[in-house]
């Protein structure tokens with residue numbers, strides 16, 4: 444199983460934490476509590492994940508458990524890629 | 529070359545919608561608009577025609593057709609129907625209630641509600657906006673506290689389309705205040721549920737035949753089986769609804785713009801001042817040329833986004849751009865049409881001033897123009 448944590452972290456730090464910001468986010472930090480992912484941000488994140496990993500994410504899969512932390516996102520992507528075969 | 533991307537079947541649907549609106553929906557529209565009166569009989573006829581069920585599965589009584597057919601039908605209605613409030617009401621019913629229940633509902637929820645939403649027996653809508661939470665919708669205060677196998681809803685909502693006539697509303701409320709937007713869930717709340725009440729209809733500038741109202745939830749007990757989607761799915765449901773609405777509802781604006789353009793061209797050819805048709809004045813003809821350009825760009829954007837949705841694709845950026853451009857084009861074209869018709873345009877005897885009043889709402893509902901620009905900027909990484 445490939446670990447996509449760094450790829451996802453790089454997108455979230457560079458693209459979502461605010462342009463030009465130099466924040467570092469640990470894989471277990473809450474993206475919601477830190478205000479990094481909001482209701483609009485989650486749409487950007489999903490669009491990125493679909494494009495980057497070639498997966499289709501159903502609306503019903505957009506639940507907090509899947510985007511609460513970078514680790515949760517990485518785990519979800521692994522699950523999607525495994526299911527895709 | 530015709531800029532439309534409709535198939536023959538879709539084009540036929542559009543033509544049928546035009547004939548239907550002319551025959552069954554326009555009588556008395558002006559008087560109803562003045563009185564701010566909802567057209568119940570028109571609703572029933574639209575349901576009979578199949579409008580609420582165009583894209584719904586056949587097992588629930590729908591026609592099971594694709595998104596482009598829905599767009600074609602809405603274009604036809606926008607073109608020919610003088611009762612924009614009725615069309616708006618139908619669109620809210622479809623995209624913010626029926627369609628999310630179809631996409632997020634359990635088999636039991638779909639079975640319970642969809643057949644009657646499709647047949648038009650039930651009218652629906654959704655309740656997100658609150659007095660203190662408009663564009664910043666997820667700062668809502670409305671709470672849903674879990675008590676055993678039920679939720680207790682408390683709070684109030686405002687500017688809710690269809691509220692005064694709705695049989696059920698999709699109500700968004702906070703289930704976990706520590707999670708911000710991710711702590712919002714959606715509930716199907718039926719009229720008559722104890723603790724659920726609706727205020728008097730709100731008087732608005734346009735879309736006057738579509739009832740809007742406040743909703744009050746006081747210790748309103750909703751069974752767990754009426755929660756739509758998982759706890760915390762409110763944002764996904766709301767975002768999905770908005771994407772569908774932005775992709776399809778504005779087809780009615782495109783239809784209305786097509787009609788207005790035809791009227792402007794005819795008037796500019798026939799109205800004579802200073803010994804010539806006013807269309808010979810460049811300031812008039814250029815206005816009309818710009819109207820035409822906005823219409824064709826709107827068509828391209830709308831059909832592209834409807835095509836993406838038809839193909840089962842996500843289109844948050846594309847739907848925001850289409851909504852922004854079409855709603856603003858409609859306001860501009862309605863303003864120019866009024867100017868081209870001079871005092872006749874300003875007179876309430878004709879439909880130009882009504883079109884302008886109706887058009888302005890499109891820059892506010894479904895996310896304001898400013899919010900669409902924020903979405904676009906955010907997708908650009910700004």
Ligand SMILES: Cc1cc2nc3c(=O)[nH]c(=O)nc-3n(C[C@H](O)[C@H](O)[C@H](O)COP(=O)(O)OP(=O)(O)OC[C@H]3O[C@@H](n4cnc5c(N)ncnc54)[C@H](O)[C@@H]3O)c2cc1C
Nearest residue numbers: 654655656657662663664687688689889892893894896898
């Ligand atoms: C005809 C109609 C039907 C509606 N139907 C429904 C319905 O069925 N259900 C429902 O829940 N709601 C409904 N609404 C409410 C609608 O969703 C809200 O009006 C809309 O989201 C804006 O909220 P607001 O009116 O509180 O304005 P505010 O959010 O207070 O905004 C005021 C102004 O500030 C601007 N602004 C706010 N925040 C920002 C920002 N971050 N950046 C730039 N500009 C900003 C806005 O664009 C606007 O110009 C309806 C509204 C109308 C007019």
